[in-house]
Amino acid sequence: MPTNSIPTKSFSSRALDLLASVKFAVAVVAIIAAACIAGTLLPQGTEVAQYLAKHPAATQRMQWLGKLGLTHIFQSWWFIGMLCLLAATTAVCSTRRFSTVLRTAGFARRRALGSMLTHISILLILTGGVIRGVWGEKGYLEFREGEVTSAFVTETGPKTLPFQLQLAKFEVEGYDKKQPTVEDGLFVIKTADNSQKLLSAKVGLEQSFEDYKITVLKYIPDFMVDTATKEITSRSDEPRNPAILVAVNGPTYQNHRWLFAKFPDFSMPAKGTTPTGPSPLQLVFAAQLKRMPAGPVKTFRSTVILPTGQHTLEVNRPLKYGGYTFYQSGYNPRDLAYTSFEVVKDPGVPVVYAGFGLMLVGLFIVFYLNPWLDDRRKRA
Numbered sequence: 001m002p003t004n005s006i007p008t009k010s011f012s013s014r015a016l017d018l019l020a021s022v023k024f025a026v027a028v029v030a031i032i033a034a035a036c037i038a039g040t041l042l043p044q045g046t047e048v049a050q051y052l053a054k055h056p057a058a059t060q061r062m063q064w065l066g067k068l069g070l071t072h073i074f075q076s077w078w079f080i081g082m083l084c085l086l087a088a089t090t091a092v093c094s095t096r097r098f099s100t101v102l103r104t105a106g107f108a109r110r111r112a113l114g115s116m117l118t119h120i121s122i123l124l125i126l127t128g129g130v131i132r133g134v135w136g137e138k139g140y141l142e143f144r145e146g147e148v149t150s151a152f153v154t155e156t157g158p159k160t161l162p163f164q165l166q167l168a169k170f171e172v173e174g175y176d177k178k179q180p181t182v183e184d185g186l187f188v189i190k191t192a193d194n195s196q197k198l199l200s201a202k203v204g205l206e207q208s209f210e211d212y213k214i215t216v217l218k219y220i221p222d223f224m225v226d227t228a229t230k231e232i233t234s235r236s237d238e239p240r241n242p243a244i245l246v247a248v249n250g251p252t253y254q255n256h257r258w259l260f261a262k263f264p265d266f267s268m269p270a271k272g273t274t275p276t277g278p279s280p281l282q283l284v285f286a287a288q289l290k291r292m293p294a295g296p297v298k299t300f301r302s303t304v305i306l307p308t309g310q311h312t313l314e315v316n317r318p319l320k321y322g323g324y325t326f327y328q329s330g331y332n333p334r335d336l337a338y339t340s341f342e343v344v345k346d347p348g349v350p351v352v353y354a355g356f357g358l359m360l361v362g363l364f365i366v367f368y369l370n371p372w373l374d375d376r377r378k379r380a
Contacts, residue, residue, distance in 0.1 A: 019092040028086045035082070039073040045155040046140055072155060080133040087126040094119040107377070110370050117362030124355030131348030138344050140329065143167050145337040146240065152343040161343075163322050168310060169238065169303040170339045172331060174293020186216065186244070186259075188283055201244055201285065211250050212281065218245040223260065230271065232258075244285050245270055253277055259285035292333050300331055302339055313341075323347065 009017070018024055043051040043062070048071050052059055062071065069076045097116035101109055139154035148166040151158050186201040188209050199207045199214060206215045222235040223243035235241075242261045248254065256270035257279075264284045269275065301314030306321055313319035319326045327342040 016092055019089045020096065021089075025086065025089045025093075028082060028089065032079075032082050032086065035073050035079050038070060042070055042073075044074065045072055045138055046153070048155075075133055075136075075155075080130055083126050083130050083133070087123055087130065090119050090123040090126065094123060107370065107374060110365065110373065114362050114365030114370060117358055117365065119362075121355045121357075121359035121362055124358060125352050128348035128350075128352030128355060131351060132346045136344075136346045136348065137324075138342075140340055140342050141165075142338070142340040144335075144339075145170055152341075161322070161324065163307055165326075166305040167302060167339065168305050170300070170331065170337060171302075172292060172300045172336055173298045174295050175298050176293055176295045186214070186246070186283070186285060188214065188281060198286075203244075209281070212253075213247075213249045214283075215247045215249075216244050217247050217256070220244075223258070232271070242285070246283060246285075248279070248281060248283070250280070253280055255279060257283070259283055261285045292336070300328060300339070302328055302341070 042065060048062055048066070052062060065071050069078065073079050094116055097112050097119060100112040101116060104112060137154060137159055139152045139159060141149055141152035143149050145167050148164055150161045150164045152161065153159075186199045188197050188199055197209055199209065201216050201219070203216050203219050206213055208214070220232060220234045220241075220243045221237055222240045224233055224235050224241070225231070226233055239261075243258050245256060245258055247256050253276050255275035256273040257275075258268040258270060260266055264286070267283070299315050301312055301317075303310055303312050304319070304326075305311075308321070311319050311321070313326055313328050315328050318328070323345055325344045325346070327344070328339070329342040330340040332338045
């Protein structure tokens, strides 16, 4: 006698049913959520080095977390795999919603259409996350005014930029608008007993130091010598190579010399002058043309030179160029010619934005358009 048998589903059918299961999707979302919480609480990538600099005692713990893959969660294979798994469940649900759209008409079709668009939007957002995890880059670069670089440092090592970046200027702005001037210091040291005195570097002001009269005759913000005429000129109005011409007059010594803020051990006699003998004084131009504001810091910004010209970035106003985004991230209070940028390349952003846009359309259909059309249908 024939016996009734329950047809068995193929492996592919069971796999599709599993991916379409709400319980399975919730479990995957829970794992991803837990990973995101851990990635928020624990230092990630290049943040680990900064964290260890402040907490050296945590070195062993961070090494242990690194071996578990918890210091680079968002770039780890298992996190990207979970995103792909969630994307697969969303794709299966979207396909089934699409079949419903094709089979039905009227209100049922519109309801299925809104649900389908919402599922597709989630799929796009997840796809953008996978793209970022696989092809995205994140790191930092540090340089000083005038330096040119075409690379930055990531967790896995240095990465090359497809263009050159030069730091033209770095500024720290405080709520106090007073800016430093060249009058902020001419440091004079007597070589005999190392006695010292801080004098003003104001141009034209004659000051006394023991038996000597010291006068600043001229200030050049960006010193250079014209190779053709041998004349002293300034390349720009920015204090990139500040120098002052100082006249020293004493009972047995007279001299005119150029002093340089960036090269305190170097001086140069003025054109057409000759010292009357060895200098009894050591003069150092210690103009602090860049210094921390006296009060709280309002913001700090950088002016950089790219192939398209000059651009400015500051805190909360990043710079985007060539597929990369540069964030103003830090500075050294003891060296205000130095700064650091965070560098991010995220090719998945357009896909994520498209997903959010599609989600708005799908939710509008589900929660606004369908109820409004249904209400009109009932009143007709």
